[in-house]
Amino acid sequence: MGELKLMKGNEALAEAAIRAGADAYFGYPITPQSEVIEYLMAEKPWERTGMVVLQAESEVAAINMVYGAAGAGKKVMTSSSSPGISLKQEGLSYIAGSELPCVYANVVRGGPGLGTIQPSQADYFQSTKGGGHGDYRQIVLAPASVQEMSDFVKLGFELAFKYRIAVLILSDGVIGQMMEKVELFDPIPRMTDEEITAKYPWATTGKKKGTQRRIITSLDLDSHKMEEHNHHLQEKYRIISENEVRYELIDCDDAEYIFVAYGSSARIAQKAVQLARAKGIKAGLFRLISLFPFPGKEMAALCKKGVKGWLAVEMSAGQMVEDVMLSVKGCAKVGHFGRYGGIVHSPEEVLHAMEEKIIGE
């Protein structure tokens, strides 16, 4: 068993970056995720593993540092909260176009604009439908516990390098700020430059005599080539959609009414399931772990087993609910409930919404 600690979600994410063998973290502080860079600065990973930690002059600078380091085959990470993530979108589009691996976290707060510093899940569209320009996708993992804040950094780097893609850990103010027991995984050593050069034929580690030039770019003025590149990207996203779907079913075996939720809303909905069961309502929870790829096929299959209604629970005005509707294709009623603007819904409110909007009609 790994080391047990009591940590905030943000701290677990930061510690996991060091343990995952990350070469660098570039960031800029913003509530409610500032503990990530605070923890890294206090922990001095450059003394532990040689990992670089740098507070950039802005979020835009930080994501472009990630772009550069990723191009050199380095394990690199950044994190921010909603307004800061918006600033990073240009860089993320370039990273997608250049097919580079990286992990980044968004500890979501209420918006739009500067909004509030309290928790929210209103960045679902931006996260899953492409926040930057161009036809691209990124893998989106939604941790619902401090444990997953740690585990998904390790998993995120594995997926990022497997598919040469950005992996977003989509957290929120609740998961970032709360403390829970976390079992830390054993440290993975950082790769040497020689190992990177040998393992990643695309990484720009310096051209040696007799070797091919390695070029990282998202630009190709030949549209036919660019279309071909886009075909390749789409094929990659299709493969990811087939192989990397992640979700958890809680009390769904006999469930007639199912909450769909991710992150902190999934925890709250899990409590609503308990409250519902105590009242004799056969409720269950479909917890999304990967938001892209979305477990739509699995949702549709479950729907056919006698589900009478779905309630999408998210701290937004209704974003994920669109994907639920597209997935179950009218097989059962789909509704939405969520507080937003920084207000976190209570388990009682969530259950009440299921009773009013789905069961009642």
Added chain:
Amino acid sequence: MTEEMIIAGFGGQGVLSMGKILAYSGIMQDQEVSWMPSYGPEMRGGTANVVVIVSDERISSPVLTVFDTAIILNQQSMDKFEKSVKPGGVLIYDPNGITHHPERKDIIIYQIEGARLASEMGNAKIFNMVVLGAYLKVKPVVQVENVIKGLKKSLPERYHKLIPMNEDALNMGMNNVVKLN
């Protein structure tokens, strides 16, 4: 066993660290724990609260609106959270600075004069440990030895000399909590 509680008071009273010590003690006895603080403007403006859950099972929501126990340490928190205690639940408060005492008849109410006792012991900073002692007397969700074990594990070595004083404060709280109804 699942204990869902809130600790609420002023920033600086040690509300958040009291919750942290409790959570850490839960880990020491292999329980699941969660600690969800208020953060941001609320905290900066004076009031601080933390929801702590200690359970033998996987914890669902870390965010709650009703509680088995509320520990209330100022009037604003009394106004806000007296009504949030589940019927049959427990409210523990320090009467220092309280102008409107709790009135509910369907919950069990305890008083601990934490501020007075801590200052009589010569250290206002151990206030939160006195209150924690009172709580553990009423609700022994974690054992005192595991609180001490947790302190030893979570505090840097240079602070270990303060542990006996904290233990005294816990005992002071345990011996002086008063049931009011």
